Amino acid sequence: AQTVTQSQPEMSVQEAETVTLSCTYDTSESNYYLFWYKQPPSRQMILVIRQEAYKQQNATENRFSVNFQKAAKSFSLKISDSQLGDTAMYFCACSSGNTPLVFGKGTRLSVIA
Amino acid sequence: NAGVTQTPKFRVLKTGQSMTLLCAQDMNHEYMYWYRQDPGMGLRLIHYSVGEGTTAKGEVPDGYNVSRLKKQNFLLGLESAAPSQTSVYFCASSYGPDDPYLDEQYFGPGTRLTVT
Numbered sequence: 001a002q003t004v005t006q007s008q009p010e011m012s013v014q015e016a017e018t019v020t021l022s023c024t025y026d027t028s029e030s031n032y033y034l035f036w037y038k039q040p041p042s043r044q045m046i047l048v049i050r051q052e053a054y055k056q057q058n059a060t061e062n063r064f065s066v067n068f069q070k071a072a073k074s075f076s077l078k079i080s081d082s083q084l085g086d087t088a089m090y091f092c093a094c095s096s097g098n099t100p101l102v103f104g105k106g107t108r109l110s111v112i113a
Numbered sequence: 114n115a116g117v118t119q120t121p122k123f124r125v126l127k128t129g130q131s132m133t134l135l136c137a138q139d140m141n142h143e144y145m146y147w148y149r150q151d152p153g154m155g156l157r158l159i160h161y162s163v164g165e166g167t168t169a170k171g172e173v174p175d176g177y178n179v180s181r182l183k184k185q186n187f188l189l190g191l192e193s194a195a196p197s198q199t200s201v202y203f204c205a206s207s208y209g210p211d212d213p214y215l216d217e218q219y220f221g222p223g224t225r226l227t228v229t
Contacts, residue, residue, distance in 0.1 A: 009153075033215045045156075045203065045220035052215075091155055100146060100171065101218060103155040 002027045002094050006104035013082045014112055020067075021077045021107050023092030032096040034068065034075045039106075040088040048090070051075065079109075087111045114139050117221035119204050125227045126194040134189040134224050136204030143209030145187040146171075146218065147179060149200040156203060162187055163209070194228045201225050 003026045013019035025034065036048040051059045051068050058066050063080045079086055092104040120135045136145065143164050148156040148171075158171030162181040176198060178190045187206075191198060202224045207216040 031215075035217075043201065043223045045205075045218075047217050050217065095215060097215065100158055100161055101156075102172075103157070105153060105155040 002029075002032075002096065002099055002102040004092050004094050004102050004104035006092055006107050008107045009105070010108045010110070012110040012112055013079075015082055015084060017082055018078060018080045019082055019109065021079075021090050021092075021109065023075045023077070023104060025073050025075060025092070025094045027073075027094055027096055027099075029096035029098065032094055034066075035093040035095070035101070036064070036066070036075075036077045037091045037093060037103075038086075038088045039091065040085075045091075049077065082111045084111050084113060116140065117204055117206055117219050119202075119221040119224050121224060122222065123225050125229065126191075127229055128195060130194050131190070131192050132194065132226075133191075134202055134204075134226075136187045136189070136206075136221055137185055138187075138204075138206040138219070139185060140206060140208070140219065141184070142206035142219070143184075144207045144216075145181065146205045146207075147177070147187065147189045148203045148205065149173065149198075150203060150223075151200050159189065159202075194226075196228045199226060199228045 032053045034051045038046045049061045067076045089106045091106045093101045095101045117138045146161040147159040160179040165184040204221040205218040207218045
């Protein structure tokens, strides 16, 4: 079974600063994907970034990037130049070829003006 | 494209009542999912479907039933609602079929259900 752990229930960051959200996971599968989803106050779940486990290069999407440490089973999300619109719950998730998405409990991020 | 839609958006039930939540997607996705989201618990998978006419249990299936009679629709039923089923319910879909769990999931807007 897969497990995903987000150890930071809440975080805050000043506008324009950089923040890193932590995530660790455990899986016995060799082929798996890792995801970060964002849930703003509107409640809509939005994919932020995705990492394929067999790719060593860290994924990036504009201001969002990940630090994927496969041996340590760590998958952190870095948000650069934080904006007020980044205020949301962020969920780390893992899926494999045989198992649907398993989500962490989330980190509530507040961006402060 | 409407993407993934859910009906209704809000509902209040009394204990013991039944209801059905409807999820529809217009992306021709093979895989569909029902999750529940509770405070401090993240999203937990209730049931899912790998194609028309199929269903499978997720992490928290007790008290729920599902049906996938048409590829574009996935129904979640509560036969006898309990206060413990008060939650926000999300439907999602993904393309499949080669590496279904490796594809991005597209989520509906959620249904807030309160059972009194």
